[in-house]
Amino acid sequence: MKTSKRIRYSISISILAVSAVFWVILLFNPGGIMTVKHCHVTLEGPSKASLQMMLQMNPVSDLMIGWTLMVLAMMLPKLITPVQYIYDRSFKSRRLGSALLFISGYTAVWIVMGFFMNALIVGLNLLLPNSYIPAIAIGVIAVIWQFSPVKQRCLNRGHDHVSLAAFGSEANRDAFMFGMMHGVWCVGAGWALMLFPMLLPSGHNVAMMVVTFIMISEHMEHPKFPKWYFTFRLKLLRVIIAQTKVNMKKALNLN
Template sequence: MKRSNANRNLISYSVWSFSIICWFILLFNPGNLLTAAHCQMNLCNRSSASLKMILKINPFSEMMTGWILMVLAMMLPKLIIPIQIIINQSFKSMSFLLVILFITGYVLMWAVTGFLLNIFIIFVSIQMPGSFILAVIFGIITLIWQFSPIKQKCLNRGHYHPVLAAWGSKAYKDAFSFGITHGFWCVGAGWALMLLPMLLPQGHHLAMLIATFIMLSEHMEHPQAPRWRIDLRLKLLRIIIPENPIGR
């Protein structure tokens, strides 16, 4: 059931391509596919914000659609290795459905999280419409969370890849459960970085790109002992910009 390097590369290219498509829709919204803002709250009259007005401008169902698209754009590249593991441990005739079940379980965890976060965003949009104050406060909370032992524990558990059944109904159950479990730990590690761009009155697209870079970079780091420490986890940056040896 082991796949060749060519197949692994095909998986990587396919995942990245789908992620880029999602990014294109988020950034450029071709054909007005997204009628509501996907990661920020629009208010037509900031001085008289109300729940009814907010939901009229930003229907909750469309907010959730935008959230799922945002998750797919930002998180899919982190799933390349788990997807490769699922394919390597399964029969070829079953691998596609197993991958779909894994992604479904993963996205389900983020959908539940998005439901709660969008409710929170609606509430704060009523209380503090268009304010950077909340973004600054939550930015500090996010920074504290980034260096917390709980965050590191979630990152560590995200590296755990269970042995999955290769055949039968248990294989489908294992793939779906793997998606839920992996999604749970990813939510634990990345919920703050996902929420922060949504609280910004401006510059949310740039914040999303930065958050994506950070999450991809920290996902590439090796597991470490959970403890309080300042660790920027910039492995991806070190790969992109390698240190040049001293000229001889």
């Protein structure tokens, strides 16, 4: 069964609206959940006491809430196509539930990754508080990873669409596992890009927006043979430019 254009459009608008809500929360940063608070480091260097103080100032729960909000804000637009795929292949009564299970499985993978990411972020902030060195280092790694065949392989696998059972627990399992599989390949493709904004002492909101634009753009590209590609995947920018030209021509013709 195929969903209508109207339903596909509704899916896109709904997901983008939810993503926008999470972006608003991130930008307002309630309780400073997106900012790692620093503690005093002794002259002898990082110590157990300074680590304990940093964890008191940055509870794991707050770090994980901030990470999850960031994942949902940045990644939800990338899930429009697979959610539409689920709607195409599910009975009407199961569509919403299967879509939510898919998103839950996808988010679960990023949450697990978030524990390791936040541990690294806290450790680096303890060793080099308010320093741009960690962000620069991961930025270099992200650029190298961006052009690597491993990255391209992960992007290719992110386009995989699995068969989904139609009924019962098998349908629930397939939707959840589809989300987890999609999450694994998404982590493989974008782990360095996601980590970079979190290591910046300042300007992480702008960095998150840039990274989101890059990740959505590369997800829109067609699969390619895995090899070193020294090119930027900016299909979203090309689409925006092309659409702008079309709208400008329409406006000129109306005048």
